[in-house]
Every structure is written in structure tokens, then in C-alpha cells.
């Protein structure tokens with residue numbers, strides 16, 4: 363179980379810091395001198411009085427920082443090593459094609475095809491994007507540009523809280539409130555792709571909102587004023603001058619949201635039904651890669667166990683692709 | 698003929714009395730320069746002419762500003778139409794994060810022009826008027842942020858021209874530019890005044906002398922002196938104007 367969540371959270375943290383770096387970068391790039399940078403006194407000059415002792419503590423601190431950084435790199439490397447060394451042989455034994463495109467997952471009969479789970483993960487994530495992204499981005503626009511101060515004082519902590527709610531609680535909420543609702547309104551058992559999508563959409567909402575809000579706020583006011591000066595209304599200036607300037611930051615938020623929803627486990631298991639079948643409609647159940655691992659890791663042995671680690675490897679590769687493509691698109695975007 | 702008439706204009710930023718009893722008649726199709734030391738209220742004054750100060754919280758305005766005889770602070774004034782008629786170019790270029798084409802088309806689209814043919818024509822004319830067509834006609838689909846600073850500023854002028862304003866307000870439009878771009882924009886101003894009324898804030902005395910017909914000297918929120926540029930720069934009435942022009946302060 364821990365084997366599945368560790369790589370995910372590690373890679374998510376990677377994405378998050380990439381976004382921070384990126385938002386900073388953007389705000390400087392667009393800065394156009396809106397802020398006049400404070401004159402900085404060079405560090406060396408300030409410390410010149412302390413002499414050799416200062417030098418020593420400085421280089422000592424550098425080593426400490428370096429070690430701290432090495433720990434995180436080491437973690438990533440170890441996770442990679444673990445996943446590849448345990449997952450690849452299993453995939454080899456099963457056969458990569460049979461593993462990735464096989465429609466049957468029946469450990470009892472030595473059938474290990476994870477195609478339904480791959481599709482399940484993709485569907486659920488797509489559903490989360492469809493529900494979470496528009497809501498999240500619009501919320502961010504509202505918070506940054508339309509929200510009265512008083513309301514902001516309520517809304518902002520509420521969204522922060524939403525981000526901090528443990529996923530098991532989301533899962534309970536989904537199970538107790540949303541599943542019956544979906545059953546009543548749309549039919550089926552209620553544990554479905556639709557339920558999971560909406561629930562995940564809510565879960566990625568705070569991520570998308572906070573990253574997008576930061577991106578919108580990082581756009582220099584001059585863009586907004588420039589649009590107003592052409593006779594545009596507040597709304598038009600916000601949506602057509604400010605938002606385009608924030609779009610790569612918003613995209614980063616969306617990518618983070620995708621990362622979170624593809625890796626989400628607990629909440630999804632509780633509402634998705636978990637059938638190993640490619641769902642034929644929105645109200646049918648689906649099983650994600652993460653769910654597959656958690657549901658079976660407890661009792662799996664031998665090749666079955668290794669196949670689950672192979673599943674984790676596939677998940678990891680997904681996250682890797684996501685991060686890499688974001689890093690590339692950021693690299694390209696800087697004007 | 699006077700395009701803009703300002704009468705007993707007082708402006709407060711909270712308790713800060715930033716403009717005091719300004720009265721001024723700005724003639725059509727001339728270049729009027731506003732000079733004065735930093736913080737004397739030039740930008741503030743300029744921004745009262747297209748109501749950009751409406752955005753500033755705690756800003757209070759008294760007095761009257763008329764455009765062709767209409768009170769721009771009247772209840773029934775449509776600010777969007779006012780800003781279409783009175784365009785503005787800022788100190789720093791303010792390109793939008795989109796293509797050059799979409800930048801220029803922003804204003805016309807705001808005011809309801811959608812037809813591609815029409816937009817194409819407007820964009821070409823504005824870029825020509827801003828003397829930048831030949832330079833960037835092949836780069837219309839590039840992101841405006843990839844232009845140089847001087848090109849961005851002229852593109853912003855073109856963007857302002859694209860809504861066919863009557864008045865163009867320019868707030869130190871060359872202070873962030875290199876000398877070559879600066880002289881391009883000065884030439885441009887001389888060309889534009891045939892069609893537009895121009896009010897330009899400048900820190901640069903030579904620039905005011907070169908390009909303006911009339912000059913107003915601001916000091917500590919007051920308009921000290923306003924006259925033909927030649928007169929201001931040769932025989933100012935007020936001692937403070939003379940001191941400023943000869944570089945004794947500010």
C-alpha cells in the first residue's frame with residue numbers, strides 16, 4: 363500500500379515546486395518593471411566584519427543545504443529503483459503487450475491485463491478535469507478580481523480547508539451523499555465513473571483554484587489598465603487581457619490537478635465501484651490503477667504481487683510523462 | 698477650438714490633495730505637454746481626462762472636465778465610450794499576452810467590430826499610423842511580448858489608435874525607451890497631431906520643447922503656468938517655471 367502512495371506524493375511535490383518556480387518566473391518575466399526592485403546589499407559586504415568565522419559557517423550551511431537536497435534526490439532514485447527492479451521483471455514475464463493491452467485481470471488464472479484500469483484511470487481523470495477545471499478557474503477569477511473583501515475572508519480559508527481535508531473524508535462524503543444521489547437521479551448502483559469524476563473534480567478544485575489565483579494575481583496591473591483604457595469593461599479586461607497572461611500558470615494548476623486525480627486512491631475506491639471492466643457509460647463502475655493496487659496488495663503473492671508493482675510502475679510513468687511535458691511547455695513559454 | 702476644458706479641478710487621494718484648482722483649455726489637433734517634477738500630479742491629471750482615476754480607491758474629484766462641451770464626469774457619461782474617444786498610452790508598454798494582431802484588434806472587438814476584413818483594414822491602418830507596419834507586418838501572429846521595448850510601445854500606440862480616438866493621452870511614453878525608439882515616437886507624435894489631439898507628459902525638457910505646441914508646468918499639485926511652448930521656454934512668467942526649466946530644481 364505504501365509502495366503505491368510513496369512515488370505519487372514524491373512526484374506531486376516535484377510538480378508543486380516546479381509550479382512555484384514557474385509562477386515566480388512568470389511574474390518576473392511579465393514584470394515590465396511594475397515593481398522597482400529594492401537595492402540589495404551584497405551578502406558578502408554585510409558579513410565582512412565577521413571574517414573567517416563567517417566564512418566557515420557559510421560553507422558549513424552550504425553543505426547542510428546540499429545534503430538536504432541530496433536526500434530528496436536519493437528518495438526519487440530509490441523509488442525509481444524499487445519500481446523498475448520489481449515491476450519490469452513481472453511485466454517481462456507477463457509480456458508487455460499482454461500486460462498493457464490485456465482486457466482480463468484474473469490473478470487466479472494467471473491473467474494480468476491492466477487495460478481496463480489504464481482506461482479507468484484516464485476516464486476518471488478526464489471526468490475530474492471536466493468538472494474541476496472550469497469550476498476551479500472560475501473560482502480563481504472570482505477570488506482575484508470580483509470578490510468583495512469580506513467574502514474573500516470567508517472563501518479563501520474555506521478553500522484552504524478544502525485542500526486540507528483528508529481524502530478518506532472525501533470518500534465518506536462521496537459514499538454517503540453522492541452515491542445515493544447519483545443512484546436516484548441517474549440510475550445504476552450509484553458507485554460509478556460519474557460519481558468518482560465529480561468527487562475528484564471537487565478534490566482538485568482547491569489545487570486548481572489556488573494555483574490559478576496566484577497566476578492571475580501575478581499578472582501586472584498594467585495589462586488590466588491597458589484594456590480598460592481601450593474602453594473595455596472590468597469583465598472584458600479580466601477575461602480577455604488578464605486571463606490570457608495567466609494562462610500558463612493556470613495550465614500548471616490544471617496539470618497539478620491531473621496529477622492529484624490520477625494518483626488519488628482512497629476516495630476513488632469508495633465511490634467508483636471498482637469493476638475490472640471498461641465502463642460502457644458514465645453510471646457504470648470503473649477501477650483505476652491505484653485502486654487495483656490497494657485492493658489486492660494485502661493478499662497478493664508471487665507474480666500477482668509483482669504485477670501490482672508493475673501497475674504502480676505504469677502509474678509512475680504516467681506521472682513522469684505529465685511532469686516532463688509540463689516542464690517542457692514551461693521551458694518553451696518563457697518569452 | 699478647445700477639445701478639452703478643465704475647470705476648477707480638485708482631486709484628493711484620501712487626505713492627499715493631489716490636484717489643486719486646475720483650469721486649462723486644451724486645443725484640438727495640437728500637442729500639449731505637461732512638465733514638472735516627480736510627484737507633482739502630472740499623471741494624476743492625465744488620468745482625470747479619461748477617468749482612469751475611477752479605479753483608485755479613496756480618490757475624490759471635484760470640478761469639471763468637458764470633452765467637446767460634454768461633462769465627462771456627468772452621471773450619464775458612458776465611461777467605455779469616453780475611453781474610446783480619449784485613448785491612453787502608458788509609461789511602460791502594456792502589451793497583452795497574445796498575438797500582435799489580437800492586441801490591436803482588442804479595442805475594435807471591444808466596441809463590436811468582428812468582421813475579419815474590417816479588422817484587417819483597421820490593423821493595417823493603425824500600424825501604419827504608428828509607423829511600425831513595415832517592421833512587424835510579417836510578425837502579426839507572433840506574441841506581442843516577443844517584440845522589443847520600442848516596438849511594443851509603438852504597438853501600444855497603434856492599439857490605442859485602432860479605436861479611432863479623438864484625443865491621445867501619453868504618460869511619459871518614451872521614458873523607458875532607447876534614444877532611437879524615442880526619436881521615432883517623437884516623429885510619430887508630430888505626424889499624429891494632424892488628426893489627433895495629444896496630451897503628453899514628459900520628464901524631458903528638450904522633448905517638450907521639440908514636440909509640443911503648448912506646455913503646462915505643474916508644481917505640487919498646482920498648475921503654475923500654461924502657455925505656448927516657445928513662451929514657456931523663453932520667457933516664463935513665473936519664477937518657479939524658470940527655475941525648473943533651467944534645471945535649478947526637480
Ligand SMILES: Nc1ncnc2c1ncn2[C@@H]1O[C@H](COP(=O)(O)OP(=O)(O)O)[C@@H](O)[C@H]1O
Pocket residue numbers: 710713715733734735736737738739740741742753
Ligand atoms: N493611486 C494613487 N493613490 C494614492 N496616491 C497617489 C496615487 N497615484 C498618485 N498618488 C499621489 O499623488 C501625487 C501625484 O502623483 P503623480 O500624479 O503620479 O505625479 P507625477 O506623475 O507628476 O510624477 C503624489 O503625491 C502621489 O503620491
Ligand SMILES: [Mg+2]
Pocket residue numbers: 739740741868
Ligand atoms: Mg507620472
